[in-house]
Amino acid sequence: MPVSVLLILGMGAAVGFISGLFGIGGGFLMTPLLIFLGIPPAVAVATQSAQIVASSTTSALGALRRKALDFKLGGILVAGGLVGSALGVWSFAAARRAGQLDLVIVISYVTLFTVVGSLMLKESVREFWTKRKGGSVRLRRKAGEHASYLGLPLRIRFYRSKLYASVIPILGLALFIGFAGALLGIGGGFILVPALLYVFRVPTGVVVGTSQFQIVCTTLVSLILHAVANQAVDIVLAILLIVGGVFGAQFGARAGRYLRAELFRFLLALLLLAVGLRFAMELVVEPDELFSIAVQEARE
């Protein structure tokens, strides 16, 4: 794949900067960028998972040192995530055989990004208005206030996360994130973090560490599965992405301290919507070349 080394390093740094800024993995930006650059979606998705492993390892270790990690909750999330990852890698291979992998990836991105982006945009605009009118944004739940799905059977108490909830919705969430992660080459932090914060009301201090722990474990497995099942991991590209990302993230994290929280969520929402729309264009605009060639493995 003749792609400039410096370009990849630069992109890794830029995406790393944004991921450090927003405290998210950055896979959701990097994979689309690689695809827009002309790298086959299969390779982009599989290789990007290596970069996610690296960046999540860094932040999970940091969280471990600050003791901001709930292993019990994390463990359950990992269990669900692994099943999801395996399903994701399997679907990836199936879609590739059917010649519709690109379509599946693009459609999933469009859906996921426009939905999550619009939700975040709505949330941040509302937050902005409440603040403007002098009201305060309430995040803490009232005593006794529980969503009904948290009361399903198999309830477990998570002391560190101050959570007493059924395992079923947690496993479901983890399953979905593992699946989307493996299929789309994203860590899923940008879904997992808001979900833990707003749906399960886990304290902010524990959320990031725990979600990073889950992401390391599931992405590690999907990386290996991708290498075995699809042979789409490019180790050289992975190293370039990791090196660029590591440095970018450090500067991003520093810059992030000067950014106001609501502005920051607003920007992130815009970013998600923009990527989603860019992908939608890919689907709707008539392509210059209607035909494509794929080499099929002879074993059939």
Added chain:
Amino acid sequence: MRALLGLLLLVLGLGPASAETLITSLSNHRVLINSNYTGTSIAVFGAIERDAQTVARATPYDVVVTVRGPSQYLVVREKEPIGPVWINQEQQKFPTAPSYLSVLTSRPVEEITSPQLRQRQKVGLDAIIGAPDFTNTREGADRPFREALYRLKEEEGLYLEDERGVTFMTPSIFRASIPLPATAPPGNYEVEVLLLADTVILARTTTNFELVKTGFEQQVGEVARDWSLFYGLATALLAVFFGWGANVIFRRD
């Protein structure tokens, strides 16, 4: 009398076919490719020997050099709009398409041969790609897929036809240069040289050369294919190591 004349014509028509001998040689039988390979070319040399009894021909000789790379199982897909969205719909399979195909001739192939001969002997790119056994049978449009295969491969520099690719240095000695772009896959390449005169095939030779990838990239590719679990584990380990390294280096406490 008529029979004799017929026999005479037959002798005249067939006789010369065995009169010429074609001798060809490649400049190289093994092309080594390392990671900074940007493409190269291989030269084909040929000499035409006529035995003593044969008289010189009125028409000049023509040469067609056909090079085929290792074959691949290719699938060509066509995007069609479904509602507002463009989706891969129809597909056509080419089970033994050559990954690389070039036809070099001394003159345009239409001038050298008759349409029947081109079709029967698969002379020229159009004849090779248009051959009935080139693809699996299926219903629906067939031609656009063959054309798309040619067009896409041509853009990559992997399928080409050069009607001035063979040069005669003397009336009986010629040379041709086979261009090999960086995208040419490794494997065995078959070089077929046809000698023609007056739209009749006089002689044919086939030789081979091998394109071998060496160096780091190839080794990585081999490991990824043959030791995929090990390769995956190594990549994972590397990623964790980098992540850990970043954590140690940029520690903020």
